[in-house]
Amino acid sequence: MYQMRHRKTWKLGRLSVLLLMIVSLIAGCSSNSSNGNTGNTGNNGNNGNKGNTADNDGGNAGSSSGKKLSFSYLRPTWGPATYTKNGAYEKELFKQANVDIDVRIIPVVDYDSTIKTTAASGDMPDAVWATGPVDPFWKDLQDQDAFTKLNDLLDKYPAVKAAVPDGIWDKMKDDKGDIYFIPNLIYPVVPFFINYRADIFEKLGIAEPTSIAELEAALQKIKESEPGIVPMTHGNTIPFWAGKDVATSFGDAYGWAPSKDDPNKLLPPEMQDEHLNYMFWLQDLKKKGLFDEEAGVNPDASFGETKFKAGKAAVILGGNLQSLLPELRKADPKATIKTMSPLAGPDGQKGGTRVVFPQDRGFYINKKAEGKADQIFQFLNWSLTDGSDFRRYGIEGKTYTVDDQGRKVPIPDDERESDYKSSQIEPLRFLDPMSEKLDWQAIELQFAGGGMQDQFAYYKSMFEKYAATPYNDYKDPTVSSPTNAKIGAQIYEDYMAKVSGSILTDMKLTKDDYIKARQKWLDAGEQKIIDEVNELQKDKSEPNYVD
């Protein structure tokens, strides 16, 4: 009797454990997808509105039926990746635009690799940022019909079409004239100024350098006189790119340029003497202790800016005056920063700025979300028309104030409530028109908002000095060599990655070593790639992205 009861209890126990395991397995495997109706997250506007004063009844993007548009959105962020859902700004946007966007962000440094893996899994969100048709991976995916065709929608929503210059739309077209990609625009002139500590230069009696030779002499004097100060460091990117505008003083446009022997043949930067001269000049500075010893070594790309802001560096290649100065003044209230005019090169070459293609990524609408494309365009259209003020300025008292002249002055980020900081707003940005990309009035207001109104005129004059001598990459970014798509990455890894990547870390590496590696690279297939690019790109004249 006892044995029978014991056996029964034992069986029941085992069955219970089994049942529990099966339930756990089912629960674990069930989808937790938040697509579709994401369980109303309380964006109905009745959320205690933290002092929102924007027009609550402003036009909204909602469809003609008034049904709230819901879609998922994945994009990179350049600022801190601290976005949290359901913030006050987000709620206000959703309310005004009558949308519910399930936003996911990825820091920009990890974005390209992460999103490509996500895309390969076939599980892309409704709207997804990508490099676009200039990248063979995305072009291939576009050709595989992964994304929604936008031609009709662009005709239907002229505000969206007008936001992007016709020339850029043309670049986005495939060979059938179809457009799938909405580009994120940037102003092509983005000077990476050579900023310096004017107070240190003054203390040491150094005049502002006007040439590469004078810069070297100044750095040498700083090294000898100020042992605790790094003579020159670089901004938050890879060292060579941070110095892209110094490179122009060597005649290096940091991109494809016509061959000296044949102006009708374009060559990549690795083939140009000017590019090599610039890179090995930086190596030489580092050997002499004039360029930051951590350049190319420290895995944290922002180390140079950190040093400069802490008052531990005298010159910085790149870096933004608006962020450098306030931070530096916290460490040294008497510190002053100035910007060197473009320098004359060793051969008298006039320096300027390396102009960029006016598009940096953008977004596609997933083919699977084709049914939502019209509504997404309605939302974009709203953000460029009725919602334009909200998109540009945000919420009065939270993201901007109105001065006595009626101008909307942005509130500096560190003075905003956490829900209104730029890290909460950037993930919700979509398309800003080209007309806003170089808006001096807006930039002046940013300086005013940051308490640096007195620096604005100087900043503008330096911008114009750099912009006066543009250096362009002659290669059309939408031209893609088939061989490059197939083996370009591998042969670069095999032959060039080491020499290109170690100029600043291997002080024994010489130009000869570089040229030998380059020859192997050419033989392995790069020559074919160069020939294909020249064959495919009929127009080899210097591009003009500014006008």
Next chain:
Amino acid sequence: MSKRIWQSRYIYLLILPTIVYFAIFTYTPFYGITIAFKDFKIMSGIMHSPWVGFEHFRSMFDSEKFPELLKNTIIISLYRLVFGFPVPILFALLLNEVRHLWFKRIVQTVTYFPHFLSWVVFGGIIYNFIGPSGIINLLLVNAGLDKFNFTTNADVFRTVIVITAIMKEFGWGAIIYLAALSGIDAQLYEAAKIDGAGKMRQIWHVTLPGIRPIIALLFCLQLAGILDAGFDQIFIFLNPAVYDVGDIIDTYVYRLGLLQSQFELATAVGLFKGIIGVILIVSANNVIRRMGEKSLW
């Protein structure tokens, strides 16, 4: 047979979720290995992508980098095995002799702790010591000596890798040996003492034979992973200046396969590593079995 299964039906039911779990999450994904033999088209899916035979394997073996990658991977793994494998054993033996419990626990906590840090964090800490402006170079400069390049110096890269790997994992690695040590019959030590054995003799004749099956087992498992030289760690410390001595198969595959989206090549290399791993583990298992030790199967 069927009667036996029916009699043990509850036991089989109990193990069923585990079988289902491994079938779904471990064996079904094997299907993805076919990417190594295809020109993978995302929208067509794995099934409908065209076959390309051994093209990706050819491109892997034809790569000028491949012999160097293979050499670096094997050398770094062997260094880890030769220098890293004995350290947890020695540490466990030492810890086993400690009689003050509080001291033993403090040492255990301190040595286990790095295991719980990711390589990103631990690498950052190490960089603060060995970087150009790190603590060690600061001490050298203050002592009137020249700075030493630890981070981009091909001569010391592998040494740095092996030492930091040992530092991070030796404490955690000792746990399994400590568990094995606790299973040794105390009477054996008493018998050895009566026979006049000192501490060293006890360790040699009682302790080490007692944990030998575990040592053999772990050695066998580690040998199977000889083509896994530790991606996380090397990725953190790697710099193009040390590619010649430090670039391993995994870092190369990461750069090419993931950063450049060459998924087919990455899968081909993964499959190659897997096959080598299977060969090694089967060989090591056979050797261990023939030596009379407890084998994996």
